[in-house]
Amino acid sequence: MYADHPVHDDLPEPPPPTPDQMRMIASLARPHARSLALVAGLTLASSATTLTIPWLAGNLAGKLIEAGPLGTTRLVVLLVLAFIASAALAAVVQIVSGNTAARILADLRAKLYDHLQSLPVGWHVAHRQGDVLALMTTEVAHLGHFLTGTLIGVPPLLLTAAGAALLMLRIDASLALLVPLLIPIYVILLKLVGRRMRVLAEREQNAEAQVLALAEDNLGAISAIKGFAREDLESTRYRSRVEIARLYAVRLIRIQSIVEPVSALVASLASLGLLMMIGDHLHQGRLSGQELFSFLFYAALLTRPVGELAETWGQVQVTRGTLARMASVLATAPEPGYAVSNPMPLLRGAIHFEKVDFAYPGRSRVLRGFDLDIAAGEKIAILGDNGAGKTTIVALLLRLYDCQSGRITLDGNDITQVSVQDLRAQISVVPQRAQLLSGTVRENIAFGRHGASRAEIDEAARRADAWDFVTALPQGFDTQIGDRGVRLSGGQGQRIALARALLKDAPIVVLDEATSMYDPHGEERFVETCTRILQGKTVVIITHRPASVALADRVVRI
Numbered sequence: 099m100y101a102d103h104p105v106h107d108d109l110p111e112p113p114p115p116t117p118d119q120m121r122m123i124a125s126l127a128r129p130h131a132r133s134l135a136l137v138a139g140l141t142l143a144s145s146a147t148t149l150t151i152p153w154l155a156g157n158l159a160g161k162l163i164e165a166g167p168l169g170t171t172r173l174v175v176l177l178v179l180a181f182i183a184s185a186a187l188a189a190v191v192q193i194v195s196g197n198t199a200a201r202i203l204a205d206l207r208a209k210l211y212d213h214l215q216s217l218p219v220g221w222h223v224a225h226r227q228g229d230v231l232a233l234m235t236t237e238v239a240h241l242g243h244f245l246t247g248t249l250i251g252v253p254p255l256l257l258t259a260a261g262a263a264l265l266m267l268r269i270d271a272s273l274a275l276l277v278p279l280l281i282p283i284y285v286i287l288l289k290l291v292g293r294r295m296r297v298l299a300e301r302e303q304n305a306e307a308q309v310l311a312l313a314e315d316n317l318g319a320i321s322a323i324k325g326f327a328r329e330d331l332e333s334t335r336y337r338s339r340v341e342i343a344r345l346y347a348v349r350l351i352r353i354q355s356i357v358e359p360v361s362a363l364v365a366s367l368a369s370l371g372l373l374m375m376i377g378d379h380l381h382q383g384r385l386s387g388q389e390l391f392s393f394l395f396y397a398a399l400l401t402r403p404v405g406e407l408a409e410t411w412g413q414v415q416v417t418r419g420t421l422a423r424m425a426s427v428l429a430t431a432p433e434p435g436y437a438v439s440n441p442m443p444l445l446r447g448a449i450h451f452e453k454v455d456f457a458y459p460g461r462s463r464v465l466r467g468f469d470l471d472i473a474a475g476e477k478i479a480i481l482g483d484n485g486a487g488k489t490t491i492v493a494l495l496l497r498l499y500d501c502q503s504g505r506i507t508l509d510g511n512d513i514t515q516v517s518v519q520d521l522r523a524q525i526s527v528v529p530q531r532a533q534l535l536s537g538t539v540r541e542n543i544a545f546g547r548h549g550a551s552r553a554e555i556d557e558a559a560r561r562a563d564a565w566d567f568v569t570a571l572p573q574g575f576d577t578q579i580g581d582r583g584v585r586l587s588g589g590q591g592q593r594i595a596l597a598r599a600l601l602k603d604a605p606i607v608v609l610d611e612a613t614s615m616y617d618p619h620g621e622e623r624f625v626e627t628c629t630r631i632l633q634g635k636t637v638v639i640i641t642h643r644p645a646s647v648a649l650a651d652r653v654v655r656i
């Protein structure tokens with residue numbers, strides 16, 4: 099998404115969103131068509147009401163000049179009603195449009211999350227987590243602010259400006275026609291600052307993402323930072339990233355702050371010119387007092403939208419990069435297996451790797467013509483040097499990656515031809531690094547099978563030899579285990595991961611260095627338990643430890 103770079107501005111402008119990307123963003127609005135139609139109707143009513151005010155005020159002013167306050171009651175009442183209606187409609191438009199925009203945004207966030215979840219593991223490996231987090235948090239918030247605070251105000255502004263211009267044209271065409279002459283001045287002004295705003299916004303968002311990425315990395319490695327006494331160094335590194343983000347933010351604010359005042363200045367100068375000409379027309383009797391007032395009110399009505407539209411245009415430049423990034427993530431295809439919906443028959447558990455070639459993107463080949471036959475119910479240990487490709491075999495079996503050539507079958511079914519969710523439902527993996535979630539011990543074990551009963555969770559904990567240490571925790575199974583389970587020891591975390599996998603009760607079980615953190619006695623008990631409870635299941639044991647190898651009927655070396 100972003101590139102790493104030092105502070106400088108002579109970087110290429112972000113590419114504009116493609117029509118396809120814009121269509122995708124527009125598709126987010128489609129489910130809210132009715133609310134948007136309501137917003138459009140209310141906007142129309144609000145602008146129409148606002149536009150009656152200068153006309154009524156002009157009439158009233160004309161009458162006051164010609165005959166004094168007598169006989170103006172009706173006009174005054176109408177004007178007060180118009181004021182009230184205009185204010186009330188403006189409030190209703192804000193509420194309804196704000197609600198709609200917030201709903202669109204909530205949908206976008208959920209859609210973005212679902213989509214990120216569906217993307218291949220390879221995509222997540224290739225993108226910095228900080229960038230992804232920035233997209234889901236600060237960038238979505240930017241977009242939300244843009245939608246709810248800025249973009250939603252555009253239709254009323256445009257309608258009011260267009261209406262005012264038309265009515266001015268009716269009153270005095272020769273004067274009103276001067277207004278479009280200002281357009282080129284605005285276009286030049288906005289073009290001049292636009293490119294710079296886009297580049298700065300891009301740089302600022304990139305810098306923010308880097309701040310977030312470093313905070314995420316460092317807080318996750320807080321023990322290492324303390325252990326190596328790197329607090330000061332890391333603090334300096336963090337500060338320098340924050341400083342880069344600040345510098346871009348300041349530059350962006352500076353440029354953003356001039357757009358609206360400069361536009362308003364041009365509009366004010368133009369109004370002054372208009373006033374001089376009006377004076378001339380009045381003098382020649384081409385304009386009545388009433389028309390003069392209405393004209394001036396309409397001109398005033400026109401200047402505010404001009405300034406605000408310029409500001410909105412600036413915001414569009416700032417949001418362009420976010421839209422492009424959002425759309426490009428949403429356009430990335432989900433895991434290929436998601437498209438296949440053929441159900442996977444319940445497995446007996448025979449695994450067959452046939453001439454499998456695989457390389458991670460941009461890396462040299464890990465597996466070359468790899469063959470492996472595992473019978474249903476067989477226990478097999480896979481040994482090999484660090485980096486030989488043992489964990490990669492598991493990743494391929496789960497279809498986290500697809501092999502470049504060859505094929506993998508389960509009970510004779512090619513895994514690329516069946517639903518990836520069905521496939522994964524039939525394989526339990528106990529990884530080397532237990533991925534514990536923030537939540538209680540019970541929730542962490544229950545993660546293995548949705549809807550598991552308390553008794554089943556307890557049983558899984560007993561089988562995984564986790565019962566004793568879990569019940570000794572302050573709140574037993576209700577103890578919160580924090581982010582990444584930092585409050586549990588490595589071996590305890592592995593036992594929770596084992597309990598989770600046992601609860602899943604899949605026909606194929608993969609133990610990927612699952613006992614690497616067990617004490618020797620614990621490992622012995624693990625081997626005993628597994629021999630009993632994994633009977634009949636196909637078990638793939640990846641290990642460097644002789645005790646675990648003893649579990650296997652057969653050992654292969656890669």
Ligand SMILES: Nc1ncnc2c1ncn2[C@@H]1O[C@H](COP(=O)(O)OP(=O)(O)OP(=O)(O)O)[C@@H](O)[C@H]1O
Pocket residue numbers: 223458459461464482483484485486487488489490491
């Ligand atoms: N997601 C990835 N992206 C790119 N390369 C990877 C990825 N995961 C692993 N590799 C590389 O693939 C090779 C095989 O890694 P793998 O984790 O399968 O080895 P292993 O046999 O399980 O090693 P160990 O015994 O150390 O756990 C290594 O060279 C590793 O650097």
